[in-house]
Amino acid sequence: MADHRADGPWWRTRRVWVVAGAGVLVAAAASVALVAQASGAACAALAATSGQATYYAADGSGNCSFDQVAEPLVVALGNAEYRGGAACGGYLDVKGPKGTVRVKVVDRCPECAAGHLDLSRQAFAKIGNVSDGIIAVSYSQVVNPAVPGPVTVRVKEGASRYWLALRFDNTGNPVAQAEVRSGDGWKALARTDYNYWIAESGAGNGPFTVRVTDTQGRQTTLNGVALSPGVVQRPGATASPRTSAPGRSPSPSVIASASPAAPTSAGAPESMSAALAGTSAPESTSVSGASARC
Template sequence: MSAHRSKFTVRWLAAGGAAVLAGVLGVAMLLTNGGSACAAPPGTTAKTGKATFYDLAATSGNCSFEVPADDLYVALGPGQYSEGAACGAYLDVTGPKGKVRVKVFDSCPECAPGHLDLSRTAFKKIGNEIDGIIPIKYKLVANPSTPAPISVRIKEGASRYWFAARIDNHANLLSSVKVSSGGGFKTAHRTDFNYWLIDAGAGAGPFKIKITDVYGNTATLTGISMSPGTVQRTGVRMTGGSATVAGKTTAPTKAAKKSPIAKTSSATPSPAVSTSGPAAPLPESTVADSGAASIEPTQPLVDLAAAPSNC
């Protein structure tokens, strides 16, 4: 049910102060080890690195998100992109002129660990555009605020026999997504283009979707319909150490260009499914916050400092 396609992006680099135009194939290579993604604990301490900038030459990055309204986003190299596990997280990046918060939005196949490829808008907030490359410090943000509640987009081509959904505005790195259509929950696996798949399908819907982040925060999104190509906005937030729930609304949006697909994975979700959470079952329309105050992850995060050591 999946297609293979590539994305051509334009990235601006600098050599000796001169900007160099480089066209690259925007496909993140899968880095697997025994069927699971390579990832290592990063913590949220500041790391050092360098930043360049690029201009997006498509309607979406490899994370399949719409371009943020503030145009503040970042592309990460294969080791830090980690097969899409970093998608939707936020980094605070400090450069010579100040600090900016960016959303992980895209992959940068040629970027080594510590090399962040920022949107031009983000780069100009922390450095001089003419420099092309600047030294930076950066860190993963735990429990950031998000510009909107969580949304779900069912992928084109999905049906009762093949489930594919993108989750946005979840704030922290996601560890698991489970889906029910009136029966038991099925566990979805993440692709490197940031859709969660159930290859045998999850039924015709409407769906309940349980999401869990690496800090143990969980939310159940209800009333999600089988509406491919539509962004379904919920009233659920799971961020900043607290979460709220409101009634779900479904807002059709103009069909965007299909998500750039590098390669689908039939492996176990990465990171692995979290088994932490409240002892008592939650009502279906509530969100639990379990352990956000300590900002200690319940499982390994994406290593934003160096390439995974077990690849």
């Protein structure tokens, strides 16, 4: 069997910074990754971090292995804040000279120092003049943001009963832990820096039951995940009450920051799979458990 375990993000798009004011073009190998933002409420995070922002030609895909989108409001982080993929799927509120934009973490910017955000051109244009190329910003992580739909899972190409790799989207907060049901217990999956979670020895033929815990300790159980490489699935999900993620603080640690985030609406979904309401999915189960609140 071919070894697909190393085909991570390096084949993705190259990044080009455009710093118009200085007349400089800087090209560097990099990959992109995103999570599309939805309108809705969120809880505020910590104190704001100051920094700077540039932009590049993002398409919503990248080092986090997310799918392309038409109008990407996304960001790439330097190694210190990307943290080996642990930041993937989280959201930041970024404030610039012209306003604030909410962006999803989808990529790694190896050449970016801490505090340097590389935004998609679309996101940059909402908070600054594109002709400036680089602007001063402050930014904060959003806790429990609204998301555009139910939690999804994608099985990586090359997966089989002997090697399993899963990518999750629409979790709102970054994923802290992923597990697959094995007999009467759970088998922990290993995180990669390209945002797939791996069972090196596989988990059988499926369908699988998978449990995802986010950085706020919220758990969602995905039922009926098929061994269908390359297919984005919306399996039936059950949300569990807030717990402490194993080995982690319930508080997010991707970015120590916070400009004011949108206030929480009374009816806004807050569990990872709350967006399942009103949608149909194979082998769906009712959403249960208390919603987590900040």
